[in-house]
Amino acid sequence: WPLIEPLPSYGRGRELPGGRYMSLIHGNGLQDVVITGDNGTIDGQGSAWWDMWKKGTLPFTRPHLLELMNSSDVVVSNVVFQDSPFWNIHPVYCSNVVIRNVTVLAPHDSPNTDGIDPDSSSNVCIEDCYISTGDDLIAIKSGWDEYGMAYGRPSSHITIRRITGSSPFAGFAVGSETSGGVEHVLAEHLNFFSSGFGIHIKTNTGRGGFIRNVTVSDVTLDSVRYGLRIAGDVGGHPDDRYDRNALPVVDGLTIKNVQGQNIREAGSIKGIATSAFSRICLSNVKLNGGAAVRPWKCEAVSGAALDVQPSPCTELTSTSGMSFCTNSL
Known part of the structure; x- marks a missing residue:
C-alpha cells in the first residue's frame, strides 16, 4: 500500500x-477502461484497516478499493466489491463513467465504507446496483473547502437509477464535500431499507460551492430513521484556513414520488441563516410510521410542498417556490 499525494x-x-x-x-490519466467480471469478488480485506481506525493508530488516510483519477470512458460492471478499507468506488476528476450491475458489500459497523462516490466528475451513470455498507451508499462530492473551491471542478450531469440497499447512514447523498459544486443530478427508482437516512443532502459553512438542479424521484423507503434531510451544518474542515464566509448555495432541489413505511421522523430541511436554501420542492412525499411520525423541521428555507404527509413545514409555502415546484414536475 504505497503512499501517494493528497487530491x-x-x-x-x-x-x-x-x-x-x-x-x-x-489508475490515473486513463482512457477506455473496462473493469468487469462474471460477478467475481474483489475483496479489500478491510477489517485490519477498520481496527486501526477504531484504535486511532492510522498514520495516514485509508485506501479505497477502486480509485480512478483524471480518466474518461470508464465502464465498471458485473463485479462484487467487498470489505473496502475506506470508500469502495471513487471516480475523481473523471468523465463518461458507467457503473452498472455492481454489488458493494461491507458490514454496517465498518467505518466510512461508502459505496460509490463520484467526485468532481461529469457524465456519470450509476444503475442497477445493490449496495450494503457502513456509510452512504452513493454520495456525490466535489472537493473540500478552500481546496475544492480553488480546484473548481464540479460534479455534473449524473444519473443514478435502480439502486437497492441498506446503510446506517444514507441511501442517496450529496456531500458534504461539495466545494467545487454539484449540479444537474437525476436519481430515480431507489429502494432503501433499514437505513439511517433515505435522502441526505449536506453541506456546511466554509464549503462554498453550490448544490443545484437536483431531482430525486420514485423512492421507496422501509424502516428508515429519517426520510429526508437537507442540512447546512454537516461535516468538518481540512484545517483552520477555511473561509468562514464561504457560504454554499443550495437551490432548485426537487424530491418527488417518495413512499415510506416504518419511518421514525419525516426529516428536516435546515439552511444557513445567511444563505437560506431556496426553491426546495417536495411533491407526493408520503412517509408513514408504525406510530405517529415526528413532524418536519425547517429553518432558513423556502419552497413548496404538494401532497406531502405528514404535513409539511410552513416555510414551504412561498409563491416563487410553488411556481418552481409546479414547473419542475
Whole structure:
C-alpha cells in the first residue's frame, strides 16, 4: 500500500494530514477502461484497516478499493466489491463513467465504507446496483473547502437509477464535500431499507460551492430513521484556513414520488441563516410510521410542498417556490 499525494481538491488526506494510501485498484490519466467480471469478488480485506481506525493508530488516510483519477470512458460492471478499507468506488476528476450491475458489500459497523462516490466528475451513470455498507451508499462530492473551491471542478450531469440497499447512514447523498459544486443530478427508482437516512443532502459553512438542479424521484423507503434531510451544518474542515464566509448555495432541489413505511421522523430541511436554501420542492412525499411520525423541521428555507404527509413545514409555502415546484414536475 504505497503512499501517494493528497487530491488537490482536498488538500490533505480525507482522514489525516499528509498523503494517503494508494487504492487496491488505482489508475490515473486513463482512457477506455473496462473493469468487469462474471460477478467475481474483489475483496479489500478491510477489517485490519477498520481496527486501526477504531484504535486511532492510522498514520495516514485509508485506501479505497477502486480509485480512478483524471480518466474518461470508464465502464465498471458485473463485479462484487467487498470489505473496502475506506470508500469502495471513487471516480475523481473523471468523465463518461458507467457503473452498472455492481454489488458493494461491507458490514454496517465498518467505518466510512461508502459505496460509490463520484467526485468532481461529469457524465456519470450509476444503475442497477445493490449496495450494503457502513456509510452512504452513493454520495456525490466535489472537493473540500478552500481546496475544492480553488480546484473548481464540479460534479455534473449524473444519473443514478435502480439502486437497492441498506446503510446506517444514507441511501442517496450529496456531500458534504461539495466545494467545487454539484449540479444537474437525476436519481430515480431507489429502494432503501433499514437505513439511517433515505435522502441526505449536506453541506456546511466554509464549503462554498453550490448544490443545484437536483431531482430525486420514485423512492421507496422501509424502516428508515429519517426520510429526508437537507442540512447546512454537516461535516468538518481540512484545517483552520477555511473561509468562514464561504457560504454554499443550495437551490432548485426537487424530491418527488417518495413512499415510506416504518419511518421514525419525516426529516428536516435546515439552511444557513445567511444563505437560506431556496426553491426546495417536495411533491407526493408520503412517509408513514408504525406510530405517529415526528413532524418536519425547517429553518432558513423556502419552497413548496404538494401532497406531502405528514404535513409539511410552513416555510414551504412561498409563491416563487410553488411556481418552481409546479414547473419542475
